[in-house]
Structure formats: structure tokens, C-alpha cells
Amino acid sequence: MSSGKAPNVCGVDSPGRRMVFSMCGMCATRCPIEATIEDGRVVWLQGNPNDKAMGASLCARGAGGIPFEYDDERPQTPLIRTGPRGAGQWRRASWDEALDHIADKLRETIEEFGARGIALSDRGGGFTDLTKAFVQALGSPNYFDHDAACGRNAHNAARSLYGIGRTAITFDLKNAKHLVLYGRNIVESLKVKEAKDFMAAMANGMRCTYIDPRVSITACKATRYWQVRPNSDYALNLAIIHEVLKQEVYDKTFVETFVSGMDALREAVKETTPEWQEQHTGIAADEIRTFVQEIAADAPKVIFHPGWMVARHKQSFHVSRTALILNALMGSIEVKGGCILAKTPEEVGQKGLKKLADRTPKVKEPRVDGAGTTRPQWDPASGILHQLYAAMETSQPYGIGAYFSYRHDPLTSMPDPEATKRALDNLKLLVSIDTRYSETAWFADVILPESSYLERANVLCQNNGPRPNFGMRDQAIAPRFDSRPAWWIFREILRRMGIDEALDFETIEELWDYQLEGTGVTVAQMREKGIVSLADAASITPRDKLKFKTPSGKIEIVSEVLAKAGLPSLPPYEVKQAPTGDRFHLLFGRPATLTHGQSLNNPILNEIAPEQMLWIHPDRAKPLGIADGDEVEINGGGKYSAYIKAKVTPMIHPDAVFMLHGYGATVPLATRACGLGVADQRLQHGKLYEFDPAGGGNAMTETIVTLKRKGAKA
Amino acid sequence: MSKYILRHDEANCIGCQACEVHCKTNKGLGPGPAPCKIISVGPMMVGKRPQLRFVFMPCFHCEEAWCAKACPTGAMQRREKDGIVFVESSLCVGCKSCIAACPWGTPQWDPATRKVVKCDYCMDRLDVGLEPACVTKCVTGCLSFGVANEAPDPRRERYARQLVAGSL
Numbered sequence: 001m002s003s004g005k006a007p008n009v010c011g012v013d014s015p016g017r018r019m020v021f022s023m024c025g026m027c028a029t030r031c032p033i034e035a036t037i038e039d040g041r042v043v044w045l046q047g048n049p050n051d052k053a054m055g056a057s058l059c060a061r062g063a064g065g066i067p068f069e070y071d072d073e074r075p076q077t078p079l080i081r082t083g084p085r086g087a088g089q090w091r092r093a094s095w096d097e098a099l100d101h102i103a104d105k106l107r108e109t110i111e112e113f114g115a116r117g118i119a120l121s122d123r124g125g126g127f128t129d130l131t132k133a134f135v136q137a138l139g140s141p142n143y144f145d146h147d148a149a150c151g152r153n154a155h156n157a158a159r160s161l162y163g164i165g166r167t168a169i170t171f172d173l174k175n176a177k178h179l180v181l182y183g184r185n186i187v188e189s190l191k192v193k194e195a196k197d198f199m200a201a202m203a204n205g206m207r208c209t210y211i212d213p214r215v216s217i218t219a220c221k222a223t224r225y226w227q228v229r230p231n232s233d234y235a236l237n238l239a240i241i242h243e244v245l246k247q248e249v250y251d252k253t254f255v256e257t258f259v260s261g262m263d264a265l266r267e268a269v270k271e272t273t274p275e276w277q278e279q280h281t282g283i284a285a286d287e288i289r290t291f292v293q294e295i296a297a298d299a300p301k302v303i304f305h306p307g308w309m310v311a312r313h314k315q316s317f318h319v320s321r322t323a324l325i326l327n328a329l330m331g332s333i334e335v336k337g338g339c340i341l342a343k344t345p346e347e348v349g350q351k352g353l354k355k356l357a358d359r360t361p362k363v364k365e366p367r368v369d370g371a372g373t374t375r376p377q378w379d380p381a382s383g384i385l386h387q388l389y390a391a392m393e394t395s396q397p398y399g400i401g402a403y404f405s406y407r408h409d410p411l412t413s414m415p416d417p418e419a420t421k422r423a424l425d426n427l428k429l430l431v432s433i434d435t436r437y438s439e440t441a442w443f444a445d446v447i448l449p450e451s452s453y454l455e456r457a458n459v460l461c462q463n464n465g466p467r468p469n470f471g472m473r474d475q476a477i478a479p480r481f482d483s484r485p486a487w488w489i490f491r492e493i494l495r496r497m498g499i500d501e502a503l504d505f506e507t508i509e510e511l512w513d514y515q516l517e518g519t520g521v522t523v524a525q526m527r528e529k530g531i532v533s534l535a536d537a538a539s540i541t542p543r544d545k546l547k548f549k550t551p552s553g554k555i556e557i558v559s560e561v562l563a564k565a566g567l568p569s570l571p572p573y574e575v576k577q578a579p580t581g582d583r584f585h586l587l588f589g590r591p592a593t594l595t596h597g598q599s600l601n602n603p604i605l606n607e608i609a610p611e612q613m614l615w616i617h618p619d620r621a622k623p624l625g626i627a628d629g630d631e632v633e634i635n636g637g638g639k640y641s642a643y644i645k646a647k648v649t650p651m652i653h654p655d656a657v658f659m660l661h662g663y664g665a666t667v668p669l670a671t672r673a674c675g676l677g678v679a680d681q682r683l684q685h686g687k688l689y690e691f692d693p694a695g696g697g698n699a700m701t702e703t704i705v706t707l708k709r710k711g712a713k714a
Numbered sequence: 715m716s717k718y719i720l721r722h723d724e725a726n727c728i729g730c731q732a733c734e735v736h737c738k739t740n741k742g743l744g745p746g747p748a749p750c751k752i753i754s755v756g757p758m759m760v761g762k763r764p765q766l767r768f769v770f771m772p773c774f775h776c777e778e779a780w781c782a783k784a785c786p787t788g789a790m791q792r793r794e795k796d797g798i799v800f801v802e803s804s805l806c807v808g809c810k811s812c813i814a815a816c817p818w819g820t821p822q823w824d825p826a827t828r829k830v831v832k833c834d835y836c837m838d839r840l841d842v843g844l845e846p847a848c849v850t851k852c853v854t855g856c857l858s859f860g861v862a863n864e865a866p867d868p869r870r871e872r873y874a875r876q877l878v879a880g881s882l
Contacts, residue, residue, distance in 0.1 A: 044739075044740070045739070046850065046851050047851065055855075056850050056851050057732075057851055057852060057853050057854075057855070058732060058736070058851045058853070059730055059732045059853055060730055060732040060734065060735040062732075063732060063735035063736050063739050063851065064735055064739075066739045067739065067744075187728035188728075188730075190853070192853055195728060195730075195853055195854065196854055196855070199726055199728065199854040199855075199856075200854075202881075203725075203726060203872045203876070204875050204876075205875055205876045205878065205879020205880065205881040206879075206881065207881055215757045215764040217728055217729055217766055219757070219764050220756070220757055220763075220764050220765050220766040221728070222763075223763075223881060224763075225763060225764055592728065592730035592731065592732075593730070593731050593735075603744060603745055604735055604738055604744075604745065605735070606745070607745040607746075608731055608734055608735070608748075649757075650759075
């Protein structure tokens with residue numbers, strides 16, 4: 001089969017000055033942007049001011065879109081592996097050759113494993129209708145997102161309580177009086193609109209309690225900082241709930257009307273007093289009492305944030321879940337200054353986008369990770385990724401032969417890449433579709449270069465929220481290399497498999513027309529503003545119409561879904577031993593200038609990237625002979641050891657060390673990032689299959705590392 | 715000083731360094747020169763709470779600019795109408811005298827052009843009614859620009875709001 005170039009959107013090559021509304025692609029937040037193009041070159045990027053919450057603002061990574069675009073260190077043609085996996089031996093291939101090769105391998109996979117033996121992972125978000133439609137059209141149930149290494153515990157916790165996912169609960173920061181954050185590092189793990197709202201709220205007098213074993217910039221912006229012992233935050237929450245019930249400061253009317261399971265809750269926190277938690281968390285008992293009095297005064301405009309990156313420990317699900325229970329106790333659900341439930345277009349009297357996934361039959365086969373079947377506690381919409389890898393190794397419950405990693409780098413984001421590689425090495429076909437040389441791309445059989453976010457148009461996305469909208473990523477410029485947009489790549493693969501109907505569109509405009517059918521919104525309107533709001537203002541459901549999507553219709557403190565999975569809704573806190581001597585918990589985080597592993601090769605973001613250092617408390621550094629600035633050897637129990645400079649500071653809890661994530665890349669063609677710093681995920685030895693059974697999220701901060709000053713005797 | 719003021723409202727700054735990249739990309743600069751810089755100091759304990767200090771370092775556009783006086787070719791100039799200190803690139807011979815002369819290390823060496831580049835308040839943008847790149851796209855809005863004494867100081871207003879809300 002022969003395939004020409006993907007069609008550019010109309011006018012992309014025209015000379016002169018043009019403005020294009022689009023969507024940033026420098027992290028997975030996908031902020032609305034406006035690009036200025038002069039004679040086919042991007043000269044200015046800023047936030048799309050048609051989104052008032054965004055304005056013209058853009059973060060450092062967003063601004064780094066221009067140096068990213070004009071950097072040549074990215075895949076420029078399809079590549080097919082010629083040597084062993086990961087050896088970096090490639091040959092250039094035409095699109096026809098690469099796509100035909102993929103189709104052949106898919107047919108082999110289907111012959112041996114059935115269609116269910118094909119899987120795909122991406123990074124979730126607004127464009128997943130395309131990837132889900134692709135996987136479904138092939139006849140497989142195995143679409144995954146990255147979220148087992150991110151927010152899955154919070155997501156499944158929200159489902160078990162409220163019957164809705166994590167992103168269906170939004171936070172009205174602007175009107176809140178008190179925000180409680182469990183390591184949600186709001187001004188560094190940065191989403192522009194959220195950070196703006198947060199800082200505006202702080203300027204207006206919002207209080208913020210920030211809980212984290214390490215002092216982040218958010219800790220410095222908060223009005224209260226608790227340096228909690230690593231992985232002990234569930235104990236803290238049990239004590240806060242104990243005190244809220246004891247002081248009887250919860251919203252009794254709300255709880256009576258909308259919450260079930262209060263007796264079980266009372267029983268579970270009977271003994272978890274402020275004094276009890278102090279021995280586990282290190283937070284003084286009196287502090288808890290004062291805090292509870294404070295939030296009582298601020299209720300219902302109090303938000304307990306269930307977290308974003310919560311793949312931390314084996315009770316992280318319950319940290320998120322108890323935070324979400326506290327919101328119910330505060331009565332902060334569906335009130336101004338509290339948690340506002342996201343609305344679908346239909347819920348505000350409009351019609352949502354027509355789904356691509358509706359064009360092919362649903363797949364009846366059970367998911368390979370058991371999500372929604374043997375593991376009813378896990379959302380089957382996107383599953384739990386590490387269990388896909390488990391199946392690649394064990395062929396249980398069935399085998400997987402082909403895997404697409406679409407703009408996703410599990411060898412950087414998942415713990416223990418050596419273990420992941422062992423799993424991936426069983427595949428017949430590993431395809432990486434990306435705009436950069438990721439660690440996973442380097443290990444793949446085929447690399448398909450996707451056009452950059454400025455060079456491609458995506459499917460439209462529907463953003464549910466207090467004020468739902470449609471968003472557009474339009475194509476700003478023509479591709480610089482022999483790359484293609486994702487919709488075209490997936491269409492071409494499906495066509496080669498004889499499955500035309502799923503993505504039978506010649507141009508992106510044709511595809512958009514399909515999505516917009518019946519909505520009353522046109523492509524021209526989308527182009528005019530970049531986003532189209534479907535409601536005039538944010539809507540809050542009145543109390544007499546409020547209902548939850550749980551089996552009982554109430555907020556289920558004792559969850560039927562968890563019970564079905566044989567899991568307790570309110571387990572006791574698991575006491576953790578504090579590591580001593582040369583042993584520490586390994587914590588990790590991000591600066592505002594880097595997106596995981598994907599920014600460090602950017603010419604400008606690389607230049608301003610902070611030096612990666614290992615934060616260690618002076619009380620623990622001294623006995624090991626480690627002084628500030630010393631080189632330290634760090635090991636996570638596996639083969640990988642590395643040297644890193646120590647930053648001796650009381651701003652980290654004595655039980656833990658901390659480093660930035662996203663460093664230690666190994667792909668030689670990404671010359672600025674390669675070899676720079678230490679890869680924390682490679683220190684997370686043995687953690688690929690360690691996870692919270694209720695939420696499915698990886699238990700990354702349970703990693704123990706050992707330290708030795710460079711040159712010190714063993 | 716120029717007639718303008720580029721305010722940095724430190725309490726509203728998150729040290730995200732977006733301003734640095736906005737500046738560099740607007741001027742088309744590669745790695746090396748940094749016409750503006752956010753310097754973070756800390757964290758340190760102030761009372762019971764950890765604090766970070768952020769210092770924004772663009773150019774001060776001095777009235778008696780050391781850099782302009784040190785420049786042997788007249789490339790470094792002060793714009794008469796508003797006092798902006800800028801480099802006329804065509805006259806710059808790359809001698810780096812201005813870099814040595816500036817007490818704050820403001821002028822930057824650009825290895826790509828082998829000349830000096832510095833903060834000029836994005837005067838090409840000002841001349842068409844826009845604000846400097848760093849201000850236009852600042853994440854939190856902690857940077858503001860205007861004619862000195864004409865724009866309200868955000869610090870006074872915030873203090874009043876926090877005082878009333880009781881969070882001080």
C-alpha cells in the first residue's frame with residue numbers, strides 16, 4: 001500500500017504573518033495557546049487569551065516550544081531497528097515500509113494471541129478518543145494510560161467514593177478559604193491556570209496547609225507547612241478525621257443527606273487520636289487540633305486536594321480517599337470555594353463531541369490487567385499499566401505480542417526500567433510514536449516520528465468541567481521533517497489491517513466535522529477562538545438535585561466496589577519502620593522548567609535546568625561523613641549505582657533523600673540530556689510490580705536507597 | 715533610570731523561570747546569554763516557616779549607565795525619549811567592556827553573534843504598544859511594567875486584602 005504525505009491544514013504554508021490558536025504540547029496539561037507565525041516560522045507563543053483563566057501566560061516549558069521546534073535532535077524519518085533491542089542500530093525507512101512492517105507484525109500477533117494481544121499506552125488526557133478508537137478498532141480491550149505511575153490511586157479513590165474519576169472533581173481555588181495539599185506541588189509541578197488561581201487565592205487571603213517530607217516552593221508559599229514522615233500521611237488523615245468527628249465540626253446536614261458509612265468511619269478512627277498519629281507522622285498533636293479548628297471556621301470553603309502524582313506507597317489510595325472523605329465531611333462538595341463536579345456538555349444542555357470510538361463495535365474480551373473484571377476496583381477505561389507488563393512476562397491471563405507506546409516513555413516514567421525491558425523484550429513488536437528520542441523509543445523495534453505539536457492538528461477535545469468546553473489543537477506550521485500527525489498514522493495502520501471504517505477521513509477537517517456533528521459548533525468557530533465554551537458560566541448543581549454515580553447514589557465511605565474486590569474501605573494504618581544508618585527513602589520531584597524526562601534535551605530548558613542534587617538532612621549526613629557538596633554514591637538495591645552531589649539541608653525529613661526526576665537519560669542522539677545526572681527510576685529497583693492493590697498506583701516512595709560518600713570505605 | 719519601572723512582586727513570584735525563556739525566545743537567543751534572570755535564595759527558616767527569596771535581575775537601565783560609558787564604539791546607548799539602555803548591534807565589536815563595567819553583570823555575551831545582547835525592555839514591542847515579553851507572559855502576573863508612579867503597586871493592594879481576610 002502506498003501512502004503519500006499527510007495533508008497539511010489549509011493555509012499552513014502561506015507567507016506573511018498569521019495567528020493560530022492551538023494547544024501546547026510541552027507537557028500533558030495541554031494549555032490553550034496562541035502562536036504567531038511569520039513566513040512559516042513560529043516567532044511567538046503565548047497563552048490563548050480567549051481562555052480568561054489562562055490569559056497570555058505561559059510557563060518556561062511552554063515558551064521552550066520554539067527551541068524544541070527548531071532543534072534537529074528529534075526523529076526525522078521512520079526508523080526500523082537493525083541490531084539487538086536498545087543497541088541503537090537503525091535504518092531509515094519510508095512511511096510505507098515502516099507501516100507495512102508494523103501491519104505484518106500485527107497480523108502475526110493476532111494469529112498467535114488474537115487481537116487482544118495488541119496493546120497501546122499514552123499519557124491520558126483530552127485526545128484519547130483517538131487512541132482508544134484505534135485499539136478498539138483492532139479488536140483489543142487493552143488501551144492503557146501512564147497513570148499507574150501518576151494519579152491512578154486518586155482516580156480510583158474518587159470512583160470508590162463518588163462514582164466519578166479524579167478529573168471530574170475540580171477545585172474552586174479562587175474562592176476557597178483553605179487548601180490542604182499532600183505534596184501536590186502546585187507551583188512547581190506546574191499547570192499554568194491552577195498556579196495562577198492558587199497565587200491569586202493566596203493574595204486574597206486563602207490559607208494553605210502543605211504536607212510534604214521536603215520543603216518545595218509550594219511549602220514556602222503555604223501558610224502552614226508540615227514536614228511529615230515519608231509515607232505516613234494516611235495516619236495523619238485518620239487523626240484529622242478523628243478530630244473532626246470528635247469536635248463535631250462536620251457538616252451534619254450534608255453528611256446525613258449524601259454520605260453513607262459514617263458508623264464504619266467512626267469505628268475506624270476511634271483510636272486514631274492526634275497523639276496516636278504524632279508517633280507515626282512526627283506532627284505535634286496540638287497542631288492537628290488547631291488545624292481542625294481552623295478548617296471548621298473556614299468550612300465549607302475548604303479543599304482537601306486528593307493529589308496528582310500519588311504513585312507513592314501502598315496506602316496512597318487511602319490517603320487520597322480520606323482526603324476526599326474530608327471534603328464530604330466539610331460539606332465542600334458542589335459549593336463555591338470547594339470541590340465543583342465537572343459537567344458534561346449534556347449536563348449543561350448541550351451536545352458533546354461525537355466519539356470516534358462509536359464507529360466500531362465495543363470489545364467484549366476482558367482486559368489483560370483485570371481492570372473492571374477480576375479487579376473491579378480499577379477503572380477499566382484505562383487500566384493499570386504495570387499489569388500489562390506482567391502479562392508480557394507471564395502470558396497470564398493471556399499473552400501480549402504487540403505494543404504501541406504513543407508519546408509515552410514508560411522506561412522513564414515507570415519504576416525499574418530494567419524490569420520493564422525484560423517484559424518488553426518478549427514482544428513481537430514494540431512501536432514508539434514520538435516527537436523525541438525517548439528511552440522507550442530507543443528500545444523499540446520501530447520509531448514513527450510524529451509531527452510536533454506545532455506541526456500537526458489533533459482530534460478536537462472535550463473538556464468537561466464546571467463550564468465545559470471544546471478545545472482545538474490546530475496546525476501552526478508545516479512539518480520540518482518526514483513526520484506525520486497521529487490521526488494519519490493510526491488511520492494508515494488500520495487501513496493496512498483492512499479496518500477502514502474507524503478513521504475513514506481524508507483530512508483533519510473532515511474528522512473534526514464528524515466530531516462536531518450535532519453540537520451546533522463549527523470548525524470555523526473553533527478556529528476563531530481555539531476554545532468554545534458550552535456554558536455562559538460555571539454551574540453548581542443545587543443540593544436538591546445532587547446525586548452521585550455510586551451504586552447507592554450516595555458518597556460511599558464503605559464502598560460496594562471495594563467490597564466486591566475483597567478490599568477494606570477503611571484499613572488500619574500500616575506502621576512503617578524508619579530506615580536507619582546508610583538507608584533512606586528515595587523521594588523525587590520536578591522543577592517548573594522540566595516535564596519528566598522530556599525537557600532536558602531542549603536547548604534552552606537544558607540550559608536553565610537546575611543541577612540535580614541529593615537533599616539529605618544534616619543529622620543523617622554527618623554520621624556518614626557526608627558534607628554539603630560531597631559526591632555521594634547512591635544505590636537502590638539493583639545493579640545501577642550513580643554519583644550525585646549532596647545538598648545537606650534540614651529542608652528534607654531525616655528519613656528520606658530527595659532528587660529531581662527526569663535526569664540520567666541514555667539516548668546518545670539526545671546529546672544534551674544523555675548522561676546528565678541520575679535516573680531515579682533506575683534506583684527504584686524491584687518496584688515495577690509493587691503497588692497499592694486498591695488504586696493500582698506504583699509504590700515508588702517505598703524505595704530504599706543506600707548512600708556512601710565517594711571514596712569512603714565500605 | 716528610564717522613565718519606566720519593571721516591578722517584580724516577589725510575594726507573588728513562584729520562581730518558575732518562565733520570564734527567562736520568554737525573554738530568550740523573543741530575542742531568538744540560543745544557550746548562553748540570559749538578559750534576565752530569576753535568582754532563588756533558600757529555602758531558609760523564617761520563624762517557623764520555610765521561605766524562599768526570589769530576586770529578579772533584568773537591566774536597571776541606569777541614568778548614568780556604566781556600560782554605555784565603557785563602550786568604545788557607541789553601540790551601548792541610552793534612548794533619549796525614555797531612557798532605555800540598549801545595544802545597537804551593528805556598532806558592537808564584541809569587546810565585552812560593558813560586561814566588565816556593569817556592577818550587576820547585566821550585559822550578556824552571545825556566542826552566536828559574537829556580540830553583546832541585553833535587556834532593552836523589548837523596546838520594539840513597547841514601540842507598538844505592547845509590554846516586554848517577560849511581563850506579557852509571566853505565569854502569576856508578578857511582573858508588571860509601566861511608567862513609574864503611574865501604575866498602582868500590587869504590594870499595597872495585596873497587603874490590604876490579606877489584612878482583611880486575616881491570613882497575615
